[in-house]
Amino acid sequence: MLFNHTPTAVSHSFDDANLTATTGLVPIMGLAQNAGLPDLAEDQLTVSTTGADKCANPAPKLATLVAGMAVGADSIDDMNLLRHGGMKHLFDRVYAPSTLGSFLRSFTFGHVRQLDAISSCLLTNLNEHTSLLPTSQETAESSTVFVEIDDTVIDVHSARKQGAGFGYQGSRGLNALLATASTSNSSQIIVGQRLRKGSTSSARGADKLVSDTLATTKRFNPGAAVLVRVDSAYYSSSVTKAVQDAGANVSITVRMDKKVKAAIATITDDAWTGIAYPDAIYDEETGAWIARGEVAEVPFTAFTSKKKALQVTGRLVVRRILELNETKRAAGQDPLFDLFRYHAFFTTLDQDHFDTVVADQVHRRHTIIEQINAELKNGALAHMPSGVFNANAAWVTIAALTHNLLRAAAGVVGGRTSKVRAQTLRMRIIDVPARVAHRARKLILHLLKKWPWVQEFSRLWQAVLGPPRPVVA
Numbered sequence: 001m002l003f004n005h006t007p008t009a010v011s012h013s014f015d016d017a018n019l020t021a022t023t024g025l026v027p028i029m030g031l032a033q034n035a036g037l038p039d040l041a042e043d044q045l046t047v048s049t050t051g052a053d054k055c056a057n058p059a060p061k062l063a064t065l066v067a068g069m070a071v072g073a074d075s076i077d078d079m080n081l082l083r084h085g086g087m088k089h090l091f092d093r094v095y096a097p098s099t100l101g102s103f104l105r106s107f108t109f110g111h112v113r114q115l116d117a118i119s120s121c122l123l124t125n126l127n128e129h130t131s132l133l134p135t136s137q138e139t140a141e142s143s144t145v146f147v148e149i150d151d152t153v154i155d156v157h158s159a160r161k162q163g164a165g166f167g168y169q170g171s172r173g174l175n176a177l178l179a180t181a182s183t184s185n186s187s188q189i190i191v192g193q194r195l196r197k198g199s200t201s202s203a204r205g206a207d208k209l210v211s212d213t214l215a216t217t218k219r220f221n222p223g224a225a226v227l228v229r230v231d232s233a234y235y236s237s238s239v240t241k242a243v244q245d246a247g248a249n250v251s252i253t254v255r256m257d258k259k260v261k262a263a264i265a266t267i268t269d270d271a272w273t274g275i276a277y278p279d280a281i282y283d284e285e286t287g288a289w290i291a292r293g294e295v296a297e298v299p300f301t302a303f304t305s306k307k308k309a310l311q312v313t314g315r316l317v318v319r320r321i322l323e324l325n326e327t328k329r330a331a332g333q334d335p336l337f338d339l340f341r342y343h344a345f346f347t348t349l350d351q352d353h354f355d356t357v358v359a360d361q362v363h364r365r366h367t368i369i370e371q372i373n374a375e376l377k378n379g380a381l382a383h384m385p386s387g388v389f390n391a392n393a394a395w396v397t398i399a400a401l402t403h404n405l406l407r408a409a410a411g412v413v414g415g416r417t418s419k420v421r422a423q424t425l426r427m428r429i430i431d432v433p434a435r436v437a438h439r440a441r442k443l444i445l446h447l448l449k450k451w452p453w454v455q456e457f458s459r460l461w462q463a464v465l466g467p468p469r470p471v472v473a
Helices: 025-034 037-044 058-070 077-082 097-105 109-129 206-220 237-245 258-265 326-330 356-377 389-413 415-419 422-430 454-465
Strands: 144-155 172-182 189-196 225-230 249-253 273-283 288-302 312-322 340-347 434-439 442-447
Touching: 025 037, 025 058, 025 109, 025 389, 025 422, 025 454, 037 058, 037 109, 058 077, 058 097, 058 389, 077 097, 097 389, 109 189, 109 206, 109 389, 144 189, 144 206, 144 356, 172 206, 172 356, 172 389, 189 206, 189 389, 206 225, 206 237, 225 356, 237 249, 237 312, 249 356, 258 288, 258 312, 258 340, 273 356, 288 356, 312 356, 340 356, 356 389, 389 415, 389 422, 389 454, 415 422, 422 454
Parallel strands: 144 225, 225 249
Antiparallel strands: 144 172, 172 189, 249 340, 273 288, 288 312, 312 340, 434 442
């Protein structure tokens, strides 16, 4: 692509009051309204400001924040993206960034919990428009809902931000604890979130989040089996008990303590089963690409140091990988005997439906939550916008709510778009420019000709703003 004009023959002018740069917000916010977001905010959010404005008008302000995050805002100032050109013809009560900042700073912890409840109820309502966690009965894996829990540090650059501290990454930040749910046929939705101090440990408050998360997840598909997959940071009796109390299974990485090492030592050489990795894995410790491994399992009772009510009986699944030193092997110095590195996890999955190899494959996929961490940090959680902790906690919850709204919109579009990331959905569906025109008391949006994703945009528009489907008796 080449620019084919002389510089003096080109000019620009910001003077068109009928252009919009984010026309895709019309069906997106229409979907949010159909799912009851304004009603939920009016009914459940009691936040109010001080001064002349005693009523905070939470519904339009919350909707403005959601719309801003949907178009890519990662700070309060970026909410000005909504106040341009013909947007006033499409949306009413779009608040200024300064007003939204005051609104967020008036939040208390109780108001953040109200936002959590709104996010949970909105998920249930969105599930009525498109199945967020579809399952099938073809295999045990396809009929299971997978819940992942992980925390991530959001870097901040000021010690004046409330709650900022140095966490396990060594950088100053705030700690966001997230819980996601997905199936083999769906993308991940966020079913739980908490903002914590930057210096907090990963497992703090995880048992409460697990209980809330599983209660929300079971509303979508009450008959589906649920598996909670987490890493060793959450290996505790309290987290496991919360999972069991909710009627779910657990698959959790264990720490290599003396008890686990003793259990691994009881595995005989003929008990190991070879597995082939779908993709080679780069081992940073040895500097080699590992393409094969072996798995085995033994019966195991976790948390035997606790009282009997907290002890859990299940399976200890162990994966071992041969230690390789390519430098010495290239020099002809083969080892006298093989050395292995071991990775173990504890699970309560039924062995009849999830044998050793399948259980290992299922557990390794718990790292998919890192995709959500990366997606949020590439969007609304690129920064923590306020110096007030509860304002930032509300910001995290609204970011999760917006993520779920975009996932529902992608599900409504369907096809290959159903699993695209927020950035892709934003580029194809939301950030579509249009000219607003009025004709015969109707509002007409003139969009770009030959837009590559016309069909996807039209499907979402028709599903959200089209006439209702006829009722078939």
